[in-house]
Amino acid sequence: MTTADTNAPSLSGPASSGKPAKPSKPGWDYSPAPETVKVDIASTYGLFIDGKFQTPRNAERFATINPATEETLSEVTQASDADVDRAVKAAHAVLPKWAGLPAIERAKYIFRIARRIQERGRELAVLETLDSGKPIKESRDVDIPLVAAHFFYHAGWADKLEYATKGRRDGATKGKKALPEVAPGVRPVGVCGQVIPWNFPLLMAAWKIAPALACGNTVVLKPAETTPLTALRLAEIFEEIGLPPGVVNIITGDGRTGKALVEHPLVDKVAFTGSTEVGKRIAKATAAPRPDGKFKRLTLELGGKSPHIIFEDAAIDQAVEGIINGIYFNQGEVCCAGSRLFVQESIVEEVTKKLEIRLASLRVGDPMDKNTDVGAVNSKEQLSRIEHYLKLGEQEGATLRRANASTLPKKGYWCRPCFFTGVQPSHTIAREEIFGPVLSVLTFRTPEEAISRANNTAYGLAAGIWTEKGSKMLSIAKQIKSGVVWCNTYNKFDPTSPFGGFKESGFGREGGVQGLKAYLDG
Amino acid sequence: MLRQVHSPRVDAVMAAERAATFTKRSIKKSSKMAGLRLALSTLDLTTLEGKDTPEKVRSLCVKAVNPGTGQSDLPDNLPSVAAVCVYPSMVKFCKETLEELGALGRVKIASVATGFPSGQYPLDVRLEDTRKAIHDGADEIDMVINRGAFLSGKYDVVADEIRDVKATCLREGAAVGRPIALKVILETGELETLDNVRRASDLAIVAMEEAKRAFAGDGATKRRSDEGKAPATSNGSPNGTHINGSPTLDTSKPRNLGTSTFDFIKTSTGKVTPAATMPVTLVMLEAVRDWYLQTGQLVGVKPAGGIRTAKQSLHYLVMVKETLGSLPTVGTSVDDQHPGGWLTPELWRFGASALANDILRQISWLHTGKYRAQYDVTEA
Structure with missing residues (x-):
């Protein structure tokens, strides 16, 4: 444990300087009130590719720990370049089918995800707190309700996209390989490679996945290496509600996995939330056109000093x-x-x-x-x-x-x-x-x-x-x-309010009507 | 004199949000038991009805002194409540009963006065109301402010009246030889906005202080001549009322409140809805905290009306603890514990009637694991 020792201040008079007084022994304090729900955590996790958990042979693994106790919670798989390739291809293969579903059917899947998140809210909150160190009060009252809210909100958009895209007409993506329209003249972007941070693990997954699905895209998501457990639990929910295989793939790993995902030629759009330093590297990597001459779309939500x-x-x-x-x-x-x-x-x-x-x-x-x-x-x-x-x-x-x-x-x-x-x-x-x-x-x-x-x-x-x-x-x-x-x-x-930055805080917006734009072509 | 009031503004949305966080604390087991005992010990057990009779008031006093009398499902060392709170005409019956029970002075007698609850009476009548209650035996006077004057912007009228009542308390207190605490009821349900609550709080605090200074000034010469006669107190003021806190308080040492009497600001009469709410009480706690930070002086807070359940009372205690922090005060102890800050009957009260029984039911449940039926808790 590393901490500097401190003194307690008391409610001291106006002239008190920086010198804090010794605390009096509190006569009335709160007894420990531990959250008692136990969650099952597997000793190892594979990669969620094409609708099922897969464990690659000779896979490299790494531990994810509870930062409050330094105990290992589980071991997760380091996805290799080949694993990333399989995940992206799975997402690519199912794309026309997913985008071609009647919008109301896409909405039903997303609604089901939202409801299941609410039903399993306590479990998800406990898991989030174990893996990330954030207080249960916050994961229970802020993170998980917002996760559900994001899926609910975007489920509502799926069959109303024409109202979000009035006056927008696509031309560029017309042709033989064009994806089905999800609104008049508007098509999904395609395969979305999404890399998310460790501060709000499940919430960031929701911010990324919900609008992508509502707009008919498919997803390969990489959670942060220190907090992969709730994203993997979300994969279980996808399985549970019968989301078509390949529509969302969740792969774990460190920066190498993220790099492979971002640079994969079949990825049409990259969404990244994290540090400005990594964001800049991603911007460079996606600046070059793909083999087919098209550019990858990119949104970045980076640091701040607000x-x-x-x-x-x-x-x-x-x-x-x-x-x-x-x-x-x-x-x-x-x-x-x-x-x-x-x-x-x-x-x-x-x-x-x-x-x-x-x-x-x-x-x-x-x-x-x-x-x-x-x-x-x-x-x-x-x-x-x-x-x-x-x-x-x-x-x-x-x-x-x-x-x-x-x-x-x-x-x-x-x-x-x-x-x-x-x-x-x-x-x-x-x-x-x-x-x-x-x-x-x-x-x-x-x-x-x-x-x-x-x-x-x-x-x-x-x-x-x-x-x-x-x-x-x-x-x-x-x-x-x-x-x-x-x-x-x-x-x-x-979820109804757009969030995003200026300058080195990134570009693109998440949430609200504005957030849909990054996931629609046209 | 036109009174200028420079009170900080209050953002009602954020204040309500903050107040709601206090209800999210998980208070279980030993901390719940300690909290409930603390709530009981800071209770002003109240009856303020037109149909109050001497007999009703006597039963209230018996319950106040020993809330758990002869009830096997309650721990036998339950604290007495802080005070009984009655109409002026009932004060003498309280005094008789408490005297018989040997609890006079230990359980205080609080009397509403000044034409409670409306205050719509001539000032001389209101002051006489106060004077009589004190001479009948009241230790504490719960006055109402002139809301009509306040809402029409006549802050000087409001302040002058508070000063007059406080002066009466000081003067009559000296006459009967007991310090009289004043509780100024703002009737926040009628003031409506939190800006008004804050302004009225500041106004009341300053007016009481002005009255004390004026009284101390008047009495200074007289006091020198009859030194030794008046009960000596820690700060030497004639009636034991704390007058001048040192502005540079040494908070490293526990501060003994035992010999001082502190004045209060109080939310409501209980006759107007809404009565006490958590945001209102929070704003009042912030007002006494700011006063303390500026002057080193202590003023108590009493929410009254609408606090009916043990759970609510714990929410309020959490709010006091987390807002007024860790001042190491030593007030009247509960179980030899000094929670510090404002968590002592000297500086914090609940004004309630139904609350006592819900606290007793919860204590009984913690003690025996069983709930008592409503009908099985003694009335009064």
């Missing part, structure tokens, strides 16, 4: 709540995490104090405990990356405020939520994505300065604005360069 702007006329207590939720939700391992907080100078002391108080009340620890607010960091590698930034932030002159003193389990990867004050725009911790429970607090004096500082970043994924003045809120929102701007709230996700 700003929160809090004005002195904000509802401060609620804003602090939103800031806490914005950065410490899912241990800060969120691409749209509000990791840069811009506070109007006149209220910086008050906001800092209230952040400290609120931070102290967060419960960090066993993700399976229903009262846990912040769980385990996803992997050892990620934890060391976060710790690197914590060190760097202090070296560069910012002040680290560790206001949380939760007792941590002996094993596992843990980082207590914390924040930096005295951060300058030039500091690394204000520029690079940390992807952990670390907030950088900066200041501004005027709205114009707030906007220019907020936009002074390579990223442009999300932003939060906190003010009770409506006219100011709307005017600032228009001037922030990011895909999402939340006003007086944060981290609100809904």
Whole structure:
């Protein structure tokens, strides 16, 4: 276990400096409340190709572990180039049949998936928490309900695509090998190679698979190597509901598998969510035309360094709540995490104090405990990356405020939520994505300065604005360069609302009518 | 004097969202038992009906002192409730009964006053109402604010009246030789918006403080002459009311509340719907927290009305714990535990009548594994 020790703050008086007081022994605390549902996990998993789990001979395997205990949960298969080829070919073979189904039939399959996810919701939530380290409270109340919602929403689109594509007429894909139309003049894109991250394993799978299926595409999906279990469980659901073989294939593996998938000539569209670094490599790899002269379609949803702007006329207590939720939700391992907080100078002391108080009340620890607010960091590698930034932030002159003193389990990867004050725009911790429970607090004096500082970043994924003045809120929102701007709230996700970035946060949108575009030709 | 009120704004959507998170905590087993005992010990067991009689009030007092009397399915060391809360005309019967039971002072007598519940009476009548209740034996006065004045923007009228009532409490308290706590009922159901709740909270807190300062100023000369006569308290104020918290509180040491009496802001009369809600109470907790951060002074909070189940009471306790954090205060103990923060009858109360019995049923279930029938829980 690696953690720096911290002191507990108490609700201390206004003049208290950075020196935290010793905690009093709490007289009333919550007893452990472990989630008791047990899920069966096989000792090994094969690859889900062409409608069934297959175990390639002499397959290389790797362990997936529970980051809260460091115990091995299962061993999964490293898909080789040949395996990727089989999966893509299976997806390619079934494409005309799947795209040619009456739209209402495609919708029925997707509805069935959504319902089955709801029915098995508890099991999926537990599995997600075991594999990813996120608190059960979040997987149960956020991740899994949103997964189901995405399938429900897109099931509804399957037979209404003409309303999403009004005025769009395809020409390019007409010809002998053209796929059937899924709306007047509009066809599926084809085989979609999708590579997803470890922060919201099943939710990202849903974001990718649901619109692809609704639009008549077929899919080869690669979950992240540290969190493959819920995607494999989703494959079981596909089997259960009788999804035609090959329509969705799920293959596990590390970056090599992802590379083979992205570069496969029969893949028509690549969708990637993950780091900007890998995103750039994928953009390069897909920049060259395929042997048939066509280009691969590409959407990227990458990193972020999203700003929160809090004005002195904000509802401060609620804003602090939103800031806490914005950065410490899912241990800060969120691409749209509000990791840069811009506070109007006149209220910086008050906001800092209230952040400290609120931070102290967060419960960090066993993700399976229903009262846990912040769980385990996803992997050892990620934890060391976060710790690197914590060190760097202090070296560069910012002040680290560790206001949380939760007792941590002996094993596992843990980082207590914390924040930096005295951060300058030039500091690394204000520029690079940390992807952990670390907030950088900066200041501004005027709205114009707030906007220019907020936009002074390579990223442009999300932003939060906190003010009770409506006219100011709307005017600032228009001037922030990011895909999402939340006003007086944060981290609100809904399948009907498009999500995506500007600049190095990627391109393309997921969710809403806009999200369908990437999966339709024409 | 036109009063300027600069209260922070409240975002009702986010406040409701935050309040809802407190209901998601899983409180089981020993923490549930401890929480229920804490809820019981911070209860103002209330009867406020036109049909109240001395006999009804006596049975209420008996239950208040020993909620588990002679009931084998309850642990025999159940705490008394914090106070009984009655109409002014019933105060003397409370005093008699509590005296007989040897519980006077331990279970407080709270009296609604100032023309409860509407407050639509001349000020002199309301102040006399307060004075009489104190002389009849009340330890705590639950006053109502002038909502009509508040909603028409006459904040100075509201504040002046609160000051007058507080001054009456201080003066009459000194006369009867007991500190009198004031609870200011905002009647949040009539104020409607959370912005109003916050503004009324701040206004009440500041008005009570002004009255205390004025009283301390007046009494300073007099006090010097009769030093030693008045009951000495930790802060030396004449009636034991905490006046000046040091603005640089040393929170590293447990702070003993035992000898001080604190004033409260209270949500509702119970006669208006909605009565107490979690978002409203959250905003009031934030107001007393901000006051504490600014001045180091403590003000209590009392949600009243609409809290009927043990489960709801636990939700509220979670909210207090997670909002007012870890101030190491030492108040009246439950089971020799000091939960700290505002989780003590000195700073937190539930105003309720039906709640007590649901808490007792839940304690009985935890204790014996069996539920009691509704009819098997004593009335009053």
